[in-house]
Amino acid sequence: MTNVFNPPARTLMGPGPSDVNPRILSALARPTIGHLDPQFVAMMDEVKSMLQYAFQTKNALTLPVSAPGSAGMEACFVNLLEPGDKAIVCQNGVFGGRMKENVERCGATAILVQDDWGKPVDPAKLAQALADNPDAKVVAFVHAETSTGVRSDAATLCKLAAENNCLSIVDAVTSVGGIEVAIDAWGADAVYSGTQKCLSCVPGISPVSFSERAIAAIKNRTTKVQSWFLDMELVMGYWGQNTQRAYHHTAPVNTLYALHESLLILEQEGLEAAWARHDLNHKALAAGLEAMGLSFVVDEEYRLPQLNVVTIPDGIDEAAIRQSLLQDYNLEIGAGLGPLAGKVWRIGLMGYACNQTNVLFCLASLEQVLREQGADIVAGSGQSAARAYYQSQQ
């Protein structure tokens, strides 16, 4: 016989999922009701309008796809691309590579604009690719690269796409709730995100938003969307304004309770206050990490406050460090991916987990396990620097 699973109480400071606010866990466990229940439908409307706030958009087609962020990504590509189309994909980390896979599986051609891992997307390279490919239909890029901790300039990249008559697809999985996402101001056409990062909700659903221009492109398709499940015209019928909703699939009822609560928490805190909190705790953590001799992969100007990617000191067994933190401190930090595997740690400060207690706990724990491995760190130096930063901001 199997036993009941009782997970340990971790502090989640990796690349996501992040610590879930207890208010959200409590909402998650409320009694399940029918997905066509009038009270559930009313709640869906509130989720849509709070998502519009989080995304800073008036887009009517703003809703959570009933599957994780990678399905949200796929929803954007399969709806906007048809076989034979061309898409320019900006790649500066893991998720750009996944975008290329998506483009090709739509029967479309991907033109890659490559930048080094840890660097933002270079607008000049995109401009050149647009000039070289006047027949491109889509430009896709990652706003906040979870594999490297870099922020790209979404406003400039979306503007370049629009000026060249392209639709823009933006990955905002890690950005929403942590740094500004401004769909309407950017003029972005299709944006997908995740719930398990700065929204501090459980993983499993992916809020997306499509502009009027994107909807027109979907309506003008000459072929059916290759995915029935992700076909936005069908999903619209289910999440739409009409009172008589067309049954499409069974919504993940309880996960949507959780998203509702997480968006309510964001609304109550306010977007600007949430961004300021991420900035404050990031700067304190950065001061501490740098005082301990760790250096950031990303230049200061482009760093994501919610994902701090630092180089592992020479001679350190990085996997052993992560294992000690997990086993002895119940603290999760993230490993590197792709070319950064074994070379960096990814320390998240996302949503509910982004607070002073976690910053100081992380610095204290990391210092101890590094010192046990022989690293030359002055005891308390990380915490002192962080505390000094906090005090300077009071």
Next chain:
Amino acid sequence: MTNVFNPPARTLMGPGPSDVNPRILSALARPTIGHLDPQFVAMMDEVKSMLQYAFQTKNALTLPVSAPGSAGMEACFVNLLEPGDKAIVCQNGVFGGRMKENVERCGATAILVQDDWGKPVDPAKLAQALADNPDAKVVAFVHAETSTGVRSDAATLCKLAAENNCLSIVDAVTSVGGIEVAIDAWGADAVYSGTQKCLSCVPGISPVSFSERAIAAIKNRTTKVQSWFLDMELVMGYWGQNTQRAYHHTAPVNTLYALHESLLILEQEGLEAAWARHDLNHKALAAGLEAMGLSFVVDEEYRLPQLNVVTIPDGIDEAAIRQSLLQDYNLEIGAGLGPLAGKVWRIGLMGYACNQTNVLFCLASLEQVLREQGADIVAGSGQSAARAYYQSQQ
């Protein structure tokens, strides 16, 4: 400002979601941990082996897709079909029609074998279609049609498929946990199911299982699976036996806690006991409904115990009945779909909701609202018949 959403406490006796066991809601709200955490990975292994029990299979590729049943359906079709393939789809309700859509969106051709809504799939018609289409690669059918309440003979249909060198795709969304699903005994090749029916878990994920023959077909593909998110070769790398799992997507951590608990409850009750409980309560409900003058759409031999589809009496405003039940009794029953819309009610007895209290409550409530609309029903007749049946079985 939006308010906290507090759902009403409904009794869910529609086509699903069904009432979620409080043990499962409690599991759902346990603290989120990382999806690559060793303790989470160990839990995933337990989920896989308990799913093998629920499906009665030794298939190694047995796991939950991180999206609802309609994505589980799509996972089966997009992995087994390539452009130019031919699939025979048996259609006797809503979900056969959806299968046809899936086939066509894969660039394959669908040959329809049609039976009336409320009738099981006719094996003779399938045999004829197989004879007429020796180049068919796949046979797809619904084991338990949620739109009509009919059970088809999965063993016979899978055997016919295998004898004609076809892979079988079986929809077991509503069957698993309520009636026997025996993947290995049937020789089924790809089976998908749901969690929000007889497993009494929350909606949002879809357990699937693929046979060795199906895996061989996937490995022999000449084209990539059109969905990156649902590509089983990639999903296998994430859920596989290897200790070093390849990151694919972020699993819906808390929903998997819930599935783990629901499978544990099934293991503790035992499959046979769960099926017997569904049979017992169904027969009591059926005795009650028939005593009240309601008649079943499906012949007794093919009825699903977990989904009782009955004809609405003449002169009854069916939507008003459902509305009264929901508003005044917090009781949800289901409406008809497609050609059965307005003509039938679908009364679920699924999983945790399948118990004597709900049977008697449903009969009592339905009798009252029907009598208020002028139906000629002897007071207490439904409950008396149901109670007599329960007593006869003690």
